Amino acid sequence: MTKIVIIDLPGANSAVEMSATLNQLGHTVRIANYKEETLKNTELIILPGGYSFGDYLRPGALAKDVPVMGAVKKFARDEGPVLGIGNGFQILCEAKILPGILFQNPTLTFFRNDIYVKVLSNNTFITKNIEPETVLKLPLACYYGSYYTDKRTINDMEEFQKITLKYCDEFGEIHYNDSNPTESLNAVAGIVSRHGNVVGLMPRIDRAVSELFGNTNGLKFFESL
């Protein structure tokens, strides 16, 4: 059982639903307000998806310095596990807790569909129960989902296995155009920080946790906790 805090930001849209999922898996969950300055008694912090502060300026830009982010940064610095999903990933990038930036999709459209990802490594707290090379169908819903970083950083991330998920086709083949819906650099769908304790994922694993949703592949991630 893990003591989890989900950060609720104005415009975030899945804190309550994710809390229900994690409760069902036996974890203790508290939803924290973004104005809280300290987060005590916490073993995992989750930044949920949505459109914090309306995505104004750049997604995550107005959220990265709210009071609670001071506590998130300190927790991440102390190598506590932090997970960002969708907008949570964007906030972690804007806060420089994770490298890179999520640009708007080159099609200039909101992408909402199922996609396939390949899990490249199980060396993170959220993928440790998933066999590497596993191909999973997951929902993706984003307007700003195109991952970008400089050449040196992406090369380092490849070399040191800091790319956790890549977009692929249903057979697990990674193409850099066809099955890469947001034209992410190197087909990146999820990454982990240098120290391995902060993970950002674009696919909405929190929306694939029940037969009622038609997909339970997201549970494989949450069951790793």
Next chain:
Amino acid sequence: MKANVLIRLNEDVLDAAGRILKQRLIELGFTEVRNAKIGRLIELDLETADKDGARERIQKMCDILLANGDVENTITLFE
């Protein structure tokens, strides 16, 4: 004092919106368009008359919030 802060993507970064804009302009018959880039303009009204001081403060605003220094550059113009 009024200041206009122009924020643009760095040259080596793909400007998806600019790329589509260029394509649409060419389709509309403006075939002379070689390139199009879309940035952001932020108008600031500042309670100061010290231009140098304001420039420094605006640079700080850009570093902290207005721009993402990894992929964007900024120009400040005073009215």
